[in-house]
Amino acid sequence: MPPRVRFAPSPTGYLHVGGARTALFNWLYARRHGGTFILRIEDTDAERSSDDMVSGILSSMKWLGLTWDEGPGVEGPHLPYFQSQRLPKYRAAADRLVASGHAYYCYCSPDDLAARRQAAALEDPVRMYDRACHALPAEEVARREAAGHPRATRFLVPQGTTSFTDLVRGHIEFAHEHIEDFVILRSDGHPTYHLSVVVDDGEMEVTEVVRGDDHISNTPKQVLLYEALGTPVPAFAHVPLILGPDKKRLSKRHGATAVGDYERQDYLPEAMINFLALLGWSPGGNQEVFSRDELIARFALDGISGGNAVFNVEKLDWFNQQHIMRLSAADILRRLRPAIVGAGLWRDTYLTSESAWIARVVDLLKPRARKLHDIVPALTAFVSDEVVYDEAAVAKHMRPDGVRDHLAAWLEAVRALPALEPVATEAALRALAVDRGIKAGILIHATRVAVTGQAVSPGIFEVLELVGQARVVSRLTACLPA
RNA sequence: GUCCCCAUCGUCCAGAGGCCUAGGACGUGGCCCUUUCAAGGCUAAAACCCGGGUUCGAAUCCCGGUGGGGACGCCA
Numbered sequence: 001m002p003p004r005v006r007f008a009p010s011p012t013g014y015l016h017v018g019g020a021r022t023a024l025f026n027w028l029y030a031r032r033h034g035g036t037f038i039l040r041i042e043d044t045d046a047e048r049s050s051d052d053m054v055s056g057i058l059s060s061m062k063w064l065g066l067t068w069d070e071g072p073g074v075e076g077p078h079l080p081y082f083q084s085q086r087l088p089k090y091r092a093a094a095d096r097l098v099a100s101g102h103a104y105y106c107y108c109s110p111d112d113l114a115a116r117r118q119a120a121a122l123e124d125p126v127r128m129y130d131r132a133c134h135a136l137p138a139e140e141v142a143r144r145e146a147a148g149h150p151r152a153t154r155f156l157v158p159q160g161t162t163s164f165t166d167l168v169r170g171h172i173e174f175a176h177e178h179i180e181d182f183v184i185l186r187s188d189g190h191p192t193y194h195l196s197v198v199v200d201d202g203e204m205e206v207t208e209v210v211r212g213d214d215h216i217s218n219t220p221k222q223v224l225l226y227e228a229l230g231t232p233v234p235a236f237a238h239v240p241l242i243l244g245p246d247k248k249r250l251s252k253r254h255g256a257t258a259v260g261d262y263e264r265q266d267y268l269p270e271a272m273i274n275f276l277a278l279l280g281w282s283p284g285g286n287q288e289v290f291s292r293d294e295l296i297a298r299f300a301l302d303g304i305s306g307g308n309a310v311f312n313v314e315k316l317d318w319f320n321q322q323h324i325m326r327l328s329a330a331d332i333l334r335r336l337r338p339a340i341v342g343a344g345l346w347r348d349t350y351l352t353s354e355s356a357w358i359a360r361v362v363d364l365l366k367p368r369a370r371k372l373h374d375i376v377p378a379l380t381a382f383v384s385d386e387v388v389y390d391e392a393a394v395a396k397h398m399r400p401d402g403v404r405d406h407l408a409a410w411l412e413a414v415r416a417l418p419a420l421e422p423v424a425t426e427a428a429l430r431a432l433a434v435d436r437g438i439k440a441g442i443l444i445h446a447t448r449v450a451v452t453g454q455a456v457s458p459g460i461f462e463v464l465e466l467v468g469q470a471r472v473v474s475r476l477t478a479c480l481p482a
Numbered sequence: 483g484u485c486c487c488c489a490u491c492g493u494c495c496a497g498a499g500g501c502c503u504a505g506g507a508c509g510u511g512g513c514c515c516u517u518u519c520a521a522g523g524c525u526a527a528a529a530c531c532c533g534g535g536u537u538c539g540a541a542u543c544c545c546g547g548u549g550g551g552g553a554c555g556c557c558a
Contacts, residue, residue, distance in 0.1 A: 008558090009558090010557080010558045012557080012558075042558060044557095044558085045557055045558070047557090048557070048558090106556090108556095109556090110555085110556055113555085113556085114555090117555095128554085150556095152556050153556095154556095166487095169487070169488090172486075172487080173486095174485075174486075175485080177485095178484065178485050178486090178554080179485090179554090180554080182555090182556095183555080183556045184556095185556085186556040187556060188556080190556085192555085192556065192557080192558085193557070193558045194558095196558095197558085212552095213487070213488090213551080213552065213553095214551095214552055214553070214558095215552095215553090215558090216486060216487060216552075216553075217485070217486055217487090217552075217553040217554070218553075218558090220486095238487080240487090240488080240551090241551070241552075243550095243551080245492095245493085247550065247551080248551085249551080249552085275494095278494065278495070278507090279494065279495095280494085280495090281495090282494090282495050282496065284495095284496070285496080285506085286496080286505080286506045286507080287506095287507095288494095288495095288506080288507050288508085305488095305494095305495075306487075306488055306489085307487095307488050307489060307550095307551090308487095308488070308550080308551060308552090309493090309494065309495090310492095310493055310494075311493095311494095312493050312494065312508070312509085314493085314508060314509055315493075315494065315507080315508040315509080316508095317508090318507085318508055318509090319508090321520090321521090325521075365520095366520095366521090367520055367521040367522090368519065368520045368521075369520090370520095397518095426517095429517095439517095440517070441517050441518090442517095443517090444517040444518080445517065445518070447517090448517075448518070454518090454519095455518065455519085456518050456519040456520085457518070457519075458518095458519080458520080459516090459517080459518090460517060460518080461517090
């Protein structure tokens with residue numbers, strides 16, 4: 001039976017990189033095994049959820065390429081995929097639990113509870129619910145109900161222990177005395193997380209629950225609910241958390257934590273995916289750079305490591321560069337087109353008569369780009385008549401005595417060349433340097449500044465060829481005294 | 483405090499009793515290539531938390547300690 005897994009974010013914030021990695025693991029698992037990846041929005045906390053957050057999360061998921069098979073927009077057999085629209089299901093489940101004696105009504109107000117907890121805090125910092133309302137006499141219950149007293153529904157935790165086999169950690173066991181009678185239905189009729197997640201995972205026939213480590217201690221409560229509801233218990237896989245450099249749970253104070261932040265910082269989604277996949281998971285072997293398909297082909301839950309992982313931006317940067325280098329020139333052009341247009345450097349001929357030429361230019365620029373958009377300004381010297389001269393570069397390479405005389409001689413040599421084929425051009429330049437008794441570097445640096453305006457560029461002979469003889473001649477000429 | 487999880491270079495991982503003189507990657511230093519900047523190649527420094535067991539043999543298994551993290555809500 002193909003697996004059914006889900007990612008169930010709460011729209012109380014942006015898609016966090018930790019959440020993104022959890023989503024990624026689920027997605028990889030589904031894709032690896034030909035299963036179904038469900039996206040469900042856990043918006044039962046009406047206070048803190050918002051539509052903007054929902055659309056932000058969906059947008060980040062799409063950016064990462066984590067496509068879902070069931071969920072918002074694509075729908076599916078278990079509609080709706082927003083928990084706030086599934087309220088009757090949770091109430092029905094709560095009613096069933098009360099009817100079967102697995103749950104009971106609690107009339108204690110949150111304020112009461114807080115006060116009681118506070119009072120008890122002196123000797124015991126954490127105090128579990130005292131089960132006061134479970135022992136209420138029938139007449140008292142009737143009286144409160146008649147008076148319309150608000151009530152929550154609590155699960156009656158039985159005696160004993162609950163255990164489950166975690167797919168990444170193995171056997172985990174909890175004694176019930178450490179689990180309080182948790183609320184499953186709030187007094188406003190909304191379910192709490194424990195109820196809604198169990199009802200939905202059950203109904204949606206989720207087979208493996210892959211989620212963050214922080215849910216381990218919630219798991220026994222949920223197992224208890226599955227059992228009380230008579231629903232098959234799914235398998236669980238708890239993945240470690242992502243930490244900041246100080247080893248604390250990654251948060252805003254560590255810098256960018258939202259996937260959207262990385263999108264805005266011009267990281268490639270494939271780099272982000274690669275980086276996140278290898279944070280806490282290993283495919284084995286020494287390969288580091290993986291395409292999406294390669295990750296899918298190798299993904300396995302048992303390769304997930306147990307320890308928390310520190311988010312290391314420098315390695316993300318490296319992955320980004322590696323993936324830029326693996327992109328085809330045509331792909332880069334397609335992604336960068338809006339920016340190139342914006343810079344006034346676009347020509348439709350890049351797609352037709354000039355496609356081979358522009359591809360060579362892009363390929364030359366690729367390994368030098370940290371971020372994709374670094375390529376746009378670097379295009380200028382190749383595609384524009386305008387040359388922006390960097391003053392420091394001019395001062396360093398054009399001003400020294402004699403440089404312009406050498407350059408004048410070089411200009412003549414360039415004019416005499418039938419074409420600017422790199423090997424021949426280099427031979428000509430070196431021959432001239434020998435002739436004039438100077439180091440080739442003098443000519444090379446001056447030529448670079450004259451042609452590109454900058455002190456750094458790709459290999460100058462490739463640059464000359466791609467800029468083209470006519471422009472090289474005119475730029476060299478422009479740099480000589482009139 | 484209680485419960486749970488985790489523990490190999492600064493960081494991310496490999497290692498599932500002898501193959502470990504502990505391997506790879508990022509980052510850092512050096513060298514090579516070279517006209518600059520990248521990319522690439524080579525190389526160096528850098529780790530098995532501590533203590534007990536088990537075993538002929540332990541990074542690997544067990545126990546304890548320590549350390550880190552997480553959870554203890556009518557948040558998810």
